[in-house]
Amino acid sequence: RLYKQSDVFSQMLVDIFSCAPPHLTIMDAIVAMEGEGPSGGSPKRVGVILASQDSVAVDAVASKIVRFNPMNIFTTQNAHERGLGTGEIEKIEISGEDISGVEVRNFKHSAVAIGFIKRKIPSFLHGFIQGQLTLTPKIILNKCALCMECVDICPKGAAKLDGDLVWIDRSLCIHCMCCHEVCRFQAIKLRQRPLGRIFREVSEFFRKAKSLFR
Structure with a gap:
């Protein structure tokens, strides 16, 4: 209730993350959810599993796969700027499949605030x-x-x-x-x-x- 604006709420989440960052982050992105989730969303096959010691990089790569600019997402942007991980795709070393090969071009985005503004x-x-x-x-x-x-x-x-x-x-x-x-x-x-x-x-x-x- 204290963090009504999405950017301020995101800063709070990053504060919590900074207290105990995980040593390894694994994201199951075999099936994702698109649209107005969770109750109004729809399953969408992505077909990837992501893993890294850098949790911020995992979020950044996942968002790029579904066609978000990672630095337009408040949590990723804030964590990157605070040195808690790498949010810029150009600076992330990727092993395995290239992003362009698994990118979901028709992924439906939710009606969320626009971070780039x-x-x-x-x-x-x-x-x-x-x-x-x-x-x-x-x-x-x-x-x-x-x-x-x-x-x-x-x-x-x-x-x-x-x-x-x-x-x-x-x-x-x-x-x-x-x-x-x-x-x-x-x-x-x-x-x-x-x-x-x-x-x-x-x-x-x-x-x-x-x-x-x-």
Whole structure:
């Protein structure tokens, strides 16, 4: 509840990681999940197993395989900058299959905040941009089965039942996405403010344009 913004939450995770980094990290990426996971995601075959004494490098390579820029992911970027591992693909020595041979080109990304924006804009605009990118859950009424799992799991009581309708009280929502994670009916959609959606569309456009020249 204390770390509502994704970049600050990621720093907290890296703080925990820095206390006791593992000696060996093994990632099972034979089957991954794409889309709006975990409850609304879909299995996607990747077909690789990653292992390294550098946990940050494992994350970086895994994200590159599913077509993320590793340095646009807050945890990888923060850990790399703090010297806890290597997040830049160019500096990682890879044994076995080359990334280009296992890259999943049609991997569907989730509706997450865009890390590249923080690195491309002046620091005094970070707070404003982060606010625009913050995801807010919205109930899709025609999909809602009134199972009440979102109401039960919400730590702040923001998910409410009013008669036969469930709704999200935005004044109480802390954007933890627990409701979205437990909804097995895909009745909760994560939405951004209009400006945030524009940022996402621009980011996706440049990502696709860049891939054409690879």
